[in-house]
Amino acid sequence: MKTKIALLILFISGNLFAQEQKMTAAEIASFKEDVNVVSKKIKTLSTDFVQYKHLDFLSKDIETSGKMIFKEPNLLQWQYKKPYNYSIVFKNGKILINDEGKKSAVDIGNSKIFGRINKLIVGSVSGNMFDDKEFTISYFKVKGQNLAKFVPKDATLKKYIKQIELTFDKEEATVVQVKLLESSEDYTRIVLKNKVINAKIDDSVFTN
Amino acid sequence: MQKSTIQFLLINCFLAIVLVSCGSVTKNYTPKKLDKTSYEVPYFSDSKTDYVYKTNIKVYGNEISGIFIAKKINDTTHRIVFTTEFGNKLLDFEISDNSFKVNSIVSELDRKILINTLKEDFRLLLKKKYLIQEQFENDSDNIYKSKDGKRDNYLFISKKDHRLEKVVHSSQTKEKFTLTFTSENNIFAEKIQIIHQNIKLKIELNYFKSE
Numbered sequence: 001m002k003t004k005i006a007l008l009i010l011f012i013s014g015n016l017f018a019q020e021q022k023m024t025a026a027e028i029a030s031f032k033e034d035v036n037v038v039s040k041k042i043k044t045l046s047t048d049f050v051q052y053k054h055l056d057f058l059s060k061d062i063e064t065s066g067k068m069i070f071k072e073p074n075l076l077q078w079q080y081k082k083p084y085n086y087s088i089v090f091k092n093g094k095i096l097i098n099d100e101g102k103k104s105a106v107d108i109g110n111s112k113i114f115g116r117i118n119k120l121i122v123g124s125v126s127g128n129m130f131d132d133k134e135f136t137i138s139y140f141k142v143k144g145q146n147l148a149k150f151v152p153k154d155a156t157l158k159k160y161i162k163q164i165e166l167t168f169d170k171e172e173a174t175v176v177q178v179k180l181l182e183s184s185e186d187y188t189r190i191v192l193k194n195k196v197i198n199a200k201i202d203d204s205v206f207t208n
Numbered sequence: 209m210q211k212s213t214i215q216f217l218l219i220n221c222f223l224a225i226v227l228v229s230c231g232s233v234t235k236n237y238t239p240k241k242l243d244k245t246s247y248e249v250p251y252f253s254d255s256k257t258d259y260v261y262k263t264n265i266k267v268y269g270n271e272i273s274g275i276f277i278a279k280k281i282n283d284t285t286h287r288i289v290f291t292t293e294f295g296n297k298l299l300d301f302e303i304s305d306n307s308f309k310v311n312s313i314v315s316e317l318d319r320k321i322l323i324n325t326l327k328e329d330f331r332l333l334l335k336k337k338y339l340i341q342e343q344f345e346n347d348s349d350n351i352y353k354s355k356d357g358k359r360d361n362y363l364f365i366s367k368k369d370h371r372l373e374k375v376v377h378s379s380q381t382k383e384k385f386t387l388t389f390t391s392e393n394n395i396f397a398e399k400i401q402i403i404h405q406n407i408k409l410k411i412e413l414n415y416f417k418s419e
Contacts, residue, residue, distance in 0.1 A: 051294075051295065053275070053291065053295040055277065055289060057279055057281055057287050058258045058277065058279060059256065059258055060258055062258070062260055062275065062277070062295075064293070078294075080293060083416045083417060084262050084414075084416060086273070086293050088293075097273075099264070099273050102271075104271060159314075159315075160296060160314070180295070180296075182296070182297055186297065188294065188295030188296075
């Protein structure tokens with residue numbers, strides 16, 4: 001019986017170790033190349049998403065969901081549909097918010113931190129963040145997927161985000177999950193699905 | 209002579225205004241014999257429930273929206289977190305009747321006056337048990353007075369379905385802020401408003417169920 005348990009533990013922990021495996025230099029180079037080729041082709045992108053807010057003290061993650069639409073070079077709409085309607089548009093240095101019909105706008109023309117956030121969201125979803133000098137990046141292989149971990153170098157940014165983890169589908173080389181870690185216990189996990197690349201998207205979509 | 213009469217009238221008027229505005233919170237209510245000596249609020253009392261609310265805060269013409277989360281973490285203490293819709297944590301408090309801890313707060317909100325105001329608001333919002341000293345009534349509610357240090361809390365409990373609808377936090381002379389609750393089942397409140405009378409601050413919470 002004891003041996004059985006020991007074997008079981010070994011098997012489980014062995015599995016755990018197998019889940020995340022560091023990439024070799026050659027693997028990193030080829031992975032980055034794959035992602036760059038795909039993300040360069042992206043002119044528009046729309047995807048459904050489910051967001052799980054995990055706080056260690058809660059019994060259940062807080063789940064919200066909606067749709068994200070991106071159009072080159074920097075039009076972005078992030079729209080929550082369930083369980084409430086809340087939509088935020090990044091457009092020409094402005095943030096437009098529609099909160100259950102209540103509209104507001106914030107001028108971010110000169111705000112560095114919002115510029116960064118915009119770049120971060122677009123980068124996260126398109127996957128094109130590898131040239132970013134602001135992060136220390138490490139690369140892993142997980143069963144059928146690739147994983148890149150971004151640790152901010154800047155102290156201000158680090159206060160808000162401890163680490164960003166992007167999970168990529170191996171075949172398509174596109175992002176399937178974004179995980180923003182605030183601390184070791186608390187994070188936001190966003191799962192992207194039903195992704196459509198380069199469908200025709202009118203600019204008028206980005207009004208709020 | 210005439211001048212002093214006018215002065216006298218002016219002073220009288222002034223006194224009258226001051227006296228009226230100093231009138232006790234309960235002036236429009238009828239005193240009544242106590243029918244209970246304590247009251248327990250059901251709305252945030254279950255340690256198994258994650259209390260999650262879409263939140264809108266209006267402060268001096270500015271609006272902030274986000275998600276308010278409260279959870280009872282032990283017999284005396286609640287953890288409170290306020291995040292943006294994206295999930296970024298803006299503040300993280302632990303609060304009980306006589307303790308308060310800031311786990312984290314973003315620098316933009318890290319102002320003593322704001323933290324103290326929210327501390328008072330949330331402490332009352334999450335308060336479980338009130339000891340009652342006096343009772344009043346109006347047409348629709350039984351009103352219970354509960355001492356809170358130098359101030360008082362007035363609990364408005366509907367006569368119709370015995371639900372806590374309102375708590376008024378007040379000094380001897382005037383109302384400071386008011387909590388209103390809308391509850392379908394008297395177990396949790398779907399809608400809560402925290403309205404300040406002396407500063408321009410209004411917090412609205414709307415309960416939502418995750419998908």
